[in-house]
Amino acid sequence: MKEIGGYFGMEELVNQEFYSGLVALNSGSNALLYLLKARKITKLHIPYYLCDSVSNLLEKYNYEFEYYHVDQEFQPIFDKELEPGEYLYIVNLYGQFTQEKTLALKKHYGQLILDHSQAFFQKPLEGIDTIYSCRKYFGVPDGAYLATDAVLHEELEQDISKDRMAHILGRFEGTASEYYADFRSSNDLLAEAPLRKMSKLTRNLMGAIDAERACRIRNENYAYLEKQLGLDNPLNLTMPEGAFAYPLLVEDGISVRNRLAEQKIYIPLLWPNVIEDCPEESIEYQYAANILPLPCDQRYGIEDMAYLVEMVKKQWI
Structure with missing residues (x-):
């Protein structure tokens, strides 16, 4: 039986999915x-x-x-x-x-x-x-x-996401560090979720996401990071459309990450399993440990990128 009346839930937002046909x-x-x-x-x-x-x-x-x-x-x-x-x-x-x-x-x-x-x-x-x-x-x-x-x-059943939202809502009004445990918990829940819509x-x-804006900002930020860091970056990169992150290859990447984290700059170690499973001399180990995926997404502007470059250079060069 359909409910009528009572308190409001989330509104139906603008329906402009970037990949609506997939x-x-x-x-x-x-x-x-x-x-x-x-x-x-x-x-x-x-x-x-x-x-x-x-x-x-x-x-x-x-x-x-x-x-x-x-x-x-x-x-x-x-x-x-x-x-x-x-x-x-x-x-x-x-x-x-x-x-x-x-x-x-x-x-x-x-x-x-x-x-x-x-x-x-x-x-x-x-x-x-x-x-x-x-x-x-x-x-x-x-x-x-x-x-x-x-x-x-x-x-396929439709999935339910309400119990995996705490870290997203929390960071919107708080900080990432406050809700990191919720983020990890959400990851664990999703890892066990069966195949669903x-x-x-x-x-x-x-x-409701302005995907075109997100893509444009990512392009601008990536281009800035490449201009500032590209000459010191051993990787031969092609600029992608709407970059995920700017991959900067450094020496002793794990130590650099830790020092940046002390400055509240969080650079993920994307796949720690690679470090555990691959020999240290392998390209996979070296890339997993020493590539810093610098954030260049739509949350940030060029001023943020300039600060990021400054802090990275202090810890790296």
């Missing part, structure tokens, strides 16, 4: 699970340089997988012929895969899944299954979009 799911990991089921994939080749949420999901659902390495420009080092049912999982690290590089990979390998969790604003290409993460780019508790022509013939709450929020 499959809307509750997490990037579950978008991958959707593809594994719909494509009837039997084996996945994944990079060592990757969050363990993917390997954990594959183990949980008993999918076979193997690791491969990446080179200094984040490109896959992979020379195997893919058998029927085998797919190559490519992570578009820091948005460094241009359209041309992506099409070349598709032509070479064929059976490809592209992870755009660090490249939200790079549009999907026809015939390439592509996964997008919402919470890596915006203040939402969960959510993912999937570009695919594969159809999963299962009835994107929640009403997340979809409502995603429809």
